[in-house]
Amino acid sequence: xxxxxTEEFQVNMGPQHPSTHGVCRLLLTMxxxxxxxxxxHVGYLHxxxxxxxxxxxxxxxxxxxxxFEYVTAxxxxxxxxxxxxxxxxxxxxxxxxxxxxxxxxxNRIASHLIFYGTTAMDVGALTPFLYGLRExxxxxDLFEMTCGQRLTYNYIRVGGxxxxxxxxxxxxxREAVKIIGEKLSDYEGIxxxxxxxxxxxxxxxxxxxxxxxxWGVSGPVLRxxxxxxxxxxxxxxxxxxxxxxxxxxxxxxxxxDRYLVRLDxxxxxxxxxxQALDGLPEGDVRAKVKAKFKPPAGxxxxxxxxxxxxxxxxxxxxxxxxxxxxxxxxxSFNQLQYLPEIVRGKGxxxxxxxxxxxxxxxxxxxxxx
Amino acid sequence: xxxxxxxxxxxSNFVGRMTLLESGKVEPMYEIKxxxxxxxxxxxxxDLELKFDxxxxxxxxxxxxRLEVIYNIASTSKLHRLDFKVILGYDSPAVESICPVWxxxxxxxxxxxxxxxxxxxxxxxxxxxxxxxxxxQGHPMRKDWDAPDFVRMPEL
Amino acid sequence: xxxxxxxxxxxxxxxxxxxxxxxxxxPPVWVMLISYGVIGVLMFGVLALLALFLVWWERKVAGHVxxxxxxxxxxxxxxxxxxxxxxxxxxxxxxxxxxRDKFVFFWAPVLCFVAxxxxxxxxxxxxxxxxxxxxxxxxxxxxxxxFTVIALLMAGWGSNNKYAxxxxxxxxxxxxxxxxxxxxxxxxxxxxxxxxxxVDIVQSQNSFFGWFICRMPFGPIAFVTYxxxxxxxxxxxxxDIPEAEQELVAGFNIEYSGMKFAMFFLxxxxxxxxxxxxxxxxxxxxWEGPWLPSWLWFLLKTLGIVFLLMMFRWTYPRLRVDQLxxxxxxxLVPVTFANLILAATMKYLGWYW
Numbered sequence: 001x002x003x004x005x006t007e008e009f010q011v012n013m014g015p016q017h018p019s020t021h022g023v024c025r026l027l028l029t030m031x032x033x034x035x036x037x038x039x040x041h042v043g044y045l046h047x048x049x050x051x052x053x054x055x056x057x058x059x060x061x062x063x064x065x066x067x068f069e070y071v072t073a074x075x076x077x078x079x080x081x082x083x084x085x086x087x088x089x090x091x092x093x094x095x096x097x098x099x100x101x102x103x104x105x106x107n108r109i110a111s112h113l114i115f116y117g118t119t120a121m122d123v124g125a126l127t128p129f130l131y132g133l134r135e136x137x138x139x140x141d142l143f144e145m146t147c148g149q150r151l152t153y154n155y156i157r158v159g160g161x162x163x164x165x166x167x168x169x170x171x172x173x174r175e176a177v178k179i180i181g182e183k184l185s186d187y188e189g190i191x192x193x194x195x196x197x198x199x200x201x202x203x204x205x206x207x208x209x210x211x212x213x214x215w216g217v218s219g220p221v222l223r224x225x226x227x228x229x230x231x232x233x234x235x236x237x238x239x240x241x242x243x244x245x246x247x248x249x250x251x252x253x254x255x256x257d258r259y260l261v262r263l264d265x266x267x268x269x270x271x272x273x274x275q276a277l278d279g280l281p282e283g284d285v286r287a288k289v290k291a292k293f294k295p296p297a298g299x300x301x302x303x304x305x306x307x308x309x310x311x312x313x314x315x316x317x318x319x320x321x322x323x324x325x326x327x328x329x330x331x332s333f334n335q336l337q338y339l340p341e342i343v344r345g346k347g348x349x350x351x352x353x354x355x356x357x358x359x360x361x362x363x364x365x366x367x368x369x
Numbered sequence: 370x371x372x373x374x375x376x377x378x379x380x381s382n383f384v385g386r387m388t389l390l391e392s393g394k395v396e397p398m399y400e401i402k403x404x405x406x407x408x409x410x411x412x413x414x415x416d417l418e419l420k421f422d423x424x425x426x427x428x429x430x431x432x433x434x435r436l437e438v439i440y441n442i443a444s445t446s447k448l449h450r451l452d453f454k455v456i457l458g459y460d461s462p463a464v465e466s467i468c469p470v471w472x473x474x475x476x477x478x479x480x481x482x483x484x485x486x487x488x489x490x491x492x493x494x495x496x497x498x499x500x501x502x503x504x505x506q507g508h509p510m511r512k513d514w515d516a517p518d519f520v521r522m523p524e525l
Numbered sequence: 526x527x528x529x530x531x532x533x534x535x536x537x538x539x540x541x542x543x544x545x546x547x548x549x550x551x552p553p554v555w556v557m558l559i560s561y562g563v564i565g566v567l568m569f570g571v572l573a574l575l576a577l578f579l580v581w582w583e584r585k586v587a588g589h590v591x592x593x594x595x596x597x598x599x600x601x602x603x604x605x606x607x608x609x610x611x612x613x614x615x616x617x618x619x620x621x622x623x624x625r626d627k628f629v630f631f632w633a634p635v636l637c638f639v640a641x642x643x644x645x646x647x648x649x650x651x652x653x654x655x656x657x658x659x660x661x662x663x664x665x666x667x668x669x670x671x672f673t674v675i676a677l678l679m680a681g682w683g684s685n686n687k688y689a690x691x692x693x694x695x696x697x698x699x700x701x702x703x704x705x706x707x708x709x710x711x712x713x714x715x716x717x718x719x720x721x722x723x724v725d726i727v728q729s730q731n732s733f734f735g736w737f738i739c740r741m742p743f744g745p746i747a748f749v750t751y752x753x754x755x756x757x758x759x760x761x762x763x764x765d766i767p768e769a770e771q772e773l774v775a776g777f778n779i780e781y782s783g784m785k786f787a788m789f790f791l792x793x794x795x796x797x798x799x800x801x802x803x804x805x806x807x808x809x810x811x812w813e814g815p816w817l818p819s820w821l822w823f824l825l826k827t828l829g830i831v832f833l834l835m836m837f838r839w840t841y842p843r844l845r846v847d848q849l850x851x852x853x854x855x856x857l858v859p860v861t862f863a864n865l866i867l868a869a870t871m872k873y874l875g876w877y878w
Contacts, residue, residue, distance in 0.1 A: 019771040043499040122771045124843025130591035216473030301441040327428035351845040
């Protein structure tokens, strides 16, 4: 009997596929169930946000950039505001800085809760998704109370924040922090020790720290590989150096560690929020900004730690009311770029690829812009 | 290294190869000659005092007078950061690929190639990234780019 | 009161109806044909309703596990939601793709649906309430439920879609692997019952301690291995890799729409009820139980097992395809065979009650 003839074939995973988190097309070369190679094709969500920003005033850029990474829209608001403030060398009132930190951390938790839910769903457990979104609802309600929006906030502006928080925000926020802190053990209870979960996640999608750095991977993915790199500590912005928190870190760099790192980060964020609420000073929430905001000509790159890694803006101003160039950088872009490196030739199955894609926490608007 | 130490170190070690530009008033911004790019970048990465192992961001800029390629690099171990750029003219702009130095530049260069029309030399894969594969309407991020449904906002 | 309840045996209604039919003076062949025809239509109706109920129940269970309500709008707790869904599916356009294998594509859902029903010929719903008490009952059930695999493979092949083919191949591999431990656990029961007939098996476990699940130590092991293998046979999470939504979008039924899809969908829930009914018959004493009529006992026990399988689905992540095979061949098969040998030895030595 001759040898059975087998051949590799190609499968289009996406653009519409339940586990590509948006519209990403992964062109898989497969040998049976094994993934031999993966080529990501992006751009299905390209809205040319950078070009639109060049054609808008600074204040108008912020709601556009909300759509850059809508899962953590506060960070997008903040990173642009930070860049503009740095160019104009503007001082921001202290209360505004506290509010920004509270919002950024709440948004980070909301994003990680979505990660928790969608990852569990991609691995086949449908229930945690609802658990994650239930607690996210508390946070989204807080945002709605503050700025009237639940997803794209347009809250953090150049020079401060758009408005002060209502009176009931602080007690509500403390309550939400308490509830989320308690529910975290539920989250861990349903998945962490589950043998199927461990079998699916442990040892899958190993990232090499040196290679990951070279490929520009940042955030929880890098920290799960044992690199203690958190811009809140390493390159402190806003008032993060006032707070006491640890950088969540794990050592193996597999899917399981990436999942645990994010759960740990929720804890640290809760810690920061509690401290910020305790120390919240009275005062203005916005510096005086002229209606025609014109930063002096110059350029600056700022970067912050987003829930998906380093988020940055390279802002070039020519001294007019509109930015000359807004180059945005998001964590997902580099992580998706790095994805083929860790999948190619490792003999992962299609189910592993789904788990890796989920734990990289890639969202496509950030890649396509 | 703090910012001033870094400035001093670069001034003494990269004489004539990295020139401080005036646009970098807030954060220092250097210029590197296009044909010297790979060498300087490699040196920035491998220098034991600098160890710039992380490419944060790179992209094209059209200032209406010239094209620029900006690079924002950082070090994950030394915790400092540096910006530099390569200045190009409008006629047949081209820059060497820095993928050998920082492999993460790959997609940024593809993006730059299609959006700005800056040619990337020695890049192995210049398929369109964000634009459709059959895109034939020029380079949309150029300031002089025009399309029928693209309306510029009036100056305020 | 218990006496009144016990007298509510459904079989009496059938006997009475059969008596009426016999008195009409038709030739015996006609009597047989009519009675079987009526029973067939009745079974079809009951099972279709049951499948609809299970869909609704699954959604309610899922809802409550996930801290929400599930369907609530249509009727009391959304009771006619699935009926409305079924009607909607009937009306949907049957999208006919061009590049399919026409014959295979068309017959796959039909075969799947029919195979799911065939098993009910010899499942005892209550005392004497069985369509035909075949003396090879359990063997027959094992044989006909295997048709489902062929149907899924046909669907996967006929769709001419790579994801569907993945689903079909996965389901074939899975069914073949899990058939082995499933049959081995069933054999444990057959050794003690001494018969393949479903009625005999139920009658051999006539008290609570006579139930096979209570026979120490092999009974519970056989029950657990059977439940695991049955979950895999019914293609349910955590073993639902043939239709793994996040990997294969919808697996074998990706190209099906409208009524054809509904047939797959309903067959899946009927299979769920089948494996639970077999578990009840083999391990939990079938219709046996005090006070209540036998068919109600059977129904309650079966729905209990169905509920267990539903809870599995909504709390566990999905296994990967290779881990699934590994689990079947490296864990379940040795365990069930060891258990079988243990049971046989104890039977030979007479160490049982």
